[in-house]
Amino acid sequence: MPNRDSILITGGAGFIGSNLTRAAIERFEEVYVLDNLTYAGNIRNLHSVEDKITFIEGDIREHEIVSEIYEQVEVVVNLAAESHVDRSIKSGIPFLQSNVEGAYVLMELLQEHDVDRFIQMSTDEVYGSIEEGEFSEGDPLDPSSPYSASKASADLFVNACWETYDLPITIVRPTNIYGPRQHPEKLIPKFTLRALSGDRLPLYGDGSNVRQWLYVKDFCNALLQIVDHDTDGIYNVAGPERRSNIEVTKAILERVGASESLIEFVADRAGHDKRYAIDDSKLQEEIGFDPQYGFAAGLDETIEWYRKHRDSYQ
Numbered sequence: 001m002p003n004r005d006s007i008l009i010t011g012g013a014g015f016i017g018s019n020l021t022r023a024a025i026e027r028f029e030e031v032y033v034l035d036n037l038t039y040a041g042n043i044r045n046l047h048s049v050e051d052k053i054t055f056i057e058g059d060i061r062e063h064e065i066v067s068e069i070y071e072q073v074e075v076v077v078n079l080a081a082e083s084h085v086d087r088s089i090k091s092g093i094p095f096l097q098s099n100v101e102g103a104y105v106l107m108e109l110l111q112e113h114d115v116d117r118f119i120q121m122s123t124d125e126v127y128g129s130i131e132e133g134e135f136s137e138g139d140p141l142d143p144s145s146p147y148s149a150s151k152a153s154a155d156l157f158v159n160a161c162w163e164t165y166d167l168p169i170t171i172v173r174p175t176n177i178y179g180p181r182q183h184p185e186k187l188i189p190k191f192t193l194r195a196l197s198g199d200r201l202p203l204y205g206d207g208s209n210v211r212q213w214l215y216v217k218d219f220c221n222a223l224l225q226i227v228d229h230d231t232d233g234i235y236n237v238a239g240p241e242r243r244s245n246i247e248v249t250k251a252i253l254e255r256v257g258a259s260e261s262l263i264e265f266v267a268d269r270a271g272h273d274k275r276y277a278i279d280d281s282k283l284q285e286e287i288g289f290d291p292q293y294g295f296a297a298g299l300d301e302t303i304e305w306y307r308k309h310r311d312s313y314q
């Protein structure tokens with residue numbers, strides 16, 4: 001296992017980034033966070049760890065800032081992105097700017113610096129929807145939304161960087177991640193906060209779309225194991241359980257103690273992927289990832305966290 005002391009986490013003021021930053025300070029002596037604090041990034045997500053990290057407010061597309069940080073770090077994890085499918089349906093431009101151009105700036109600058117390992121965060125959404133069975137890493141990309149198209153584009157640029165420049169890049173493709181500090185535009189925090197306030201829960205279509213759910217603490221552990229594994233390639237990271245959106249909604253209502261009459265079926269999301277399912281046997285065989293949280297335990301912890309922090313996360 002390579003011994004590395006320093007890491008840059010881009011997008012570290014967002015949901016996964018702020019959870020990963022907390023895990024990384026236990027493992028790395030120097031933790032740098034680069035984030036331009038969009039609507040989705042908030043410095044409060046780093047509350048209580050600010051004095052253990054170096055926070056830089058800036059855009060991943062700014063060559064000078066990135067170059068300066070690259071001189072200090074051995075590992076880079078790129079989580080900076082526009083992440084919400086519904087927003088990408090309204091306008092895809094910010095998605096092109098951060099998820100494609102931004103990701104490529106980070107990759108291209110690797111050629112000029114001595115970074116050991118670069119992790120590009122992708123998503124299961126790049127494979128598109130699957131009626132039955134599961135996607136593996138070699139399956140073709142078939143994105144449906146401007147968001148997933150932007151993530152798939154970045155993955156294609158990684159391929160070009162492997163072929164053309166032989167850069168040390170790993171692609172990570174996880175399923176839906178949930179847990180503390182997720183922006184309340186996403187299903188689980190949105191419905192939890194609304195249920196706690198007695199507001200209606202707008203379920204798209206008939207609520208039968210299926211997602212595979214992975215608790216953020218488990219994901220951060222998997223990611224740090226992938227960093228240590230230190231191999232070019234693609235790793236799916238699957239959540240332990242699949243649920244339809246109506247099942248997730250009912251599980252939230254039950255835990256909050258609110259009535260199912262709050263559910264409101266609304267117009268479906270355009271291009272709504274029916275079912276995501278990925279196979280992560282490659283990760284299990286090569287690295288041995290074993291999630292500690294089932295969906296019930298992860299959801300209990302998440303809802304308790306939002307109950308405590310609801311005033312600052314509405």
Ligand code: NAD
Nearest residue numbers: 011013014015016036037038040041059060080081083177
């Ligand atoms: P998020 O929206 O909570 O956080 C994204 C962060 O990136 C924010 O802090 C934002 O300010 C920052 N950012 C955006 N554009 C930037 C730029 N140009 N320069 C610097 N910082 C920028 O997102 P998240 O849910 O934490 O997702 C993180 C990554 O994981 C994304 O790449 C997303 O595509 C991917 N992903 C997320 C999930 C999930 O379920 N949340 C699942 C699979 C993959």
Ligand code: TDX
Nearest residue numbers: 083084085123125176185186187188202203204209245
């Ligand atoms: O109000 C809602 N009502 C509803 O029915 C919202 C916000 C969502 N939904 C449905 C749409 C999806 O089928 O719930 C499901 C989950 O929606 P999101 O939380 O928006 O997540 P999703 O679209 O699945 O994408 C997420 O997982 C993959 C992340 O936002 C992406 O960044 C990640 O790549």
